[in-house]
Amino acid sequence: MQLPVYFISDIHLALDHSEQEKERQQKLFHFFDHIIQTNGTLVIVGDLFDFYFEYKHVIPKVYFPLYQKLYSLKQSGIEVHFITGNHDHWILDFMEDTLTHRVYTDDTTWEISGKKFYLTHGDGILSWDRGYRFLKSILRNRLFIWLYRWIHPTIGYAIAHAISKRGHHYEHSAEYNEKVLSELKVFAETISADGFDYVITGHYHQATIENVNGGKLVVLGDWIQYFSYGIFDGNELELKFWESDA
Numbered sequence: 001m002q003l004p005v006y007f008i009s010d011i012h013l014a015l016d017h018s019e020q021e022k023e024r025q026q027k028l029f030h031f032f033d034h035i036i037q038t039n040g041t042l043v044i045v046g047d048l049f050d051f052y053f054e055y056k057h058v059i060p061k062v063y064f065p066l067y068q069k070l071y072s073l074k075q076s077g078i079e080v081h082f083i084t085g086n087h088d089h090w091i092l093d094f095m096e097d098t099l100t101h102r103v104y105t106d107d108t109t110w111e112i113s114g115k116k117f118y119l120t121h122g123d124g125i126l127s128w129d130r131g132y133r134f135l136k137s138i139l140r141n142r143l144f145i146w147l148y149r150w151i152h153p154t155i156g157y158a159i160a161h162a163i164s165k166r167g168h169h170y171e172h173s174a175e176y177n178e179k180v181l182s183e184l185k186v187f188a189e190t191i192s193a194d195g196f197d198y199v200i201t202g203h204y205h206q207a208t209i210e211n212v213n214g215g216k217l218v219v220l221g222d223w224i225q226y227f228s229y230g231i232f233d234g235n236e237l238e239l240k241f242w243e244s245d246a
């Protein structure tokens with residue numbers, strides 16, 4: 001894997017093209033350009049989209065700028081690894097065959113430069129997520145997806161548009177965030193105990209690196225309020241915040 005390795009998550013690309021959304025995408029694309037310049041690797045740790053549903057022969061056109069950008073990364077020889085999040089369940093072969101190097105629909109483990117990585121989007125790992133874990137099993141159910149695919153795309157996307165309310169619900173109270181973080185540490189501790197140096201997660205819209213059991217828990221933040229990313233240079237992993245927008 002080409003160094004440096006960049007990790008981002010929770011971009012939640014929206015179905016609308018408001019000015020604000022365009023700016024956010026521009027920022028993302030400048031970040032992608034930076035990756036091309038440094039000749040690294042991009043790892044998307046889930047929730048690239050707020051909603052994405054691909055059909056056997058049809059792809060949603062609203063994401064054309066993204067397709068173009070990912071395709072240019074690919075053509076520049078940049079590997080893009082995409083670990084899907086709870087908003088990205090409904091991708092088909094287009095994403096993997098045409099736009100990325102590889103798609104992972106579950107947690108994955110890697111060794112890079114002698115360090116062991118455990119990667120997960122992170123949804124469903126909290127002790128009180130029981131109801132959500134059940135919902136997840138339905139959302140990823142083949143029959144459900146097959147049925148949804150038979151709804152006309154115009155209606156399918158109208159439903160998605162109505163459900164997806166991006167923004168404010170990612171901002172939680174400090175108390176809630178603390179509680180989540182301590183649960184994540186417990187989760188990361190058991191993984192570090194198996195010799196992992198880094199447990200990398202997204203989903204929680206918090207940006208922090210915590211020491212756990214000789215390893216590190218990296219919570220990646222998001223591309224909504226933090227514009228944060230992890231960068232691994234072969235030796236250390238740092239959490240940074242994208243500022244340059246030139």
Ligand SMILES: [Mn+2]
Nearest residue numbers: 047085086203
């Ligand atoms: Mn998520």
